[in-house]
Amino acid sequence: MPDILHRLTVPAPRAWVHSALTTGADVRQWWTRDADLDAGGGEVRFFAGSRVTRLGVEALEPPGRLVWRVLDSNLPGWRGTWIEFDLEDAGEASVIAFSHRGWAAADEAYARTTTGWAQYLFSLQRYLETGTGAPHGGLD
Numbered sequence: 001m002p003d004i005l006h007r008l009t010v011p012a013p014r015a016w017v018h019s020a021l022t023t024g025a026d027v028r029q030w031w032t033r034d035a036d037l038d039a040g041g042g043e044v045r046f047f048a049g050s051r052v053t054r055l056g057v058e059a060l061e062p063p064g065r066l067v068w069r070v071l072d073s074n075l076p077g078w079r080g081t082w083i084e085f086d087l088e089d090a091g092e093a094s095v096i097a098f099s100h101r102g103w104a105a106a107d108e109a110y111a112r113t114t115t116g117w118a119q120y121l122f123s124l125q126r127y128l129e130t131g132t133g134a135p136h137g138g139l140d
Contacts, residue, residue, distance in 0.1 A: 004100040004114045006121050012128040014087045014094045018063040020128060021085050030124040030133030044068060053078065063087060076109035096121065 127133030
């Protein structure tokens with residue numbers, strides 16, 4: 001199975017990066033404005049019109065790790081995959097090792113998602129650097 005892998009360094013401590021990944025107000029600033037995160041860490045929902053992508057929190061280990069399992073999605077190829085953020089210290093910065101694993105094939109949906117994740121990770125980096133990300137209005 002192919003995996004989507006990205007790695008980037010951001011000028012922020014791990015605790016701040018972890019918060020940006022797990023707090024609804026933060027996620028809406030860099031990924032999608034249409035997000036609903038359960039404060040208890042149970043489920044994450046992203047909306048695009050009438051479409052809903054539901055993620056279950058598999059691992060939540062502040063400030064170093066977050067894993068989401070895609071429970072339901074009508075985004076091609078997403079159902080049954082999992083999304084991981086592993087954070088490492090790099091001096092005053094943090095390294096984000098991102099993966100979206102479990103894809104059935106390296107097809108067009110995989111390629112679009114690879115590009116999309118790169119865009120949103122740069123949005124996360126920009127959000128952490130400047131306070132302003134480039135989130136999408138939904139997951140189209």
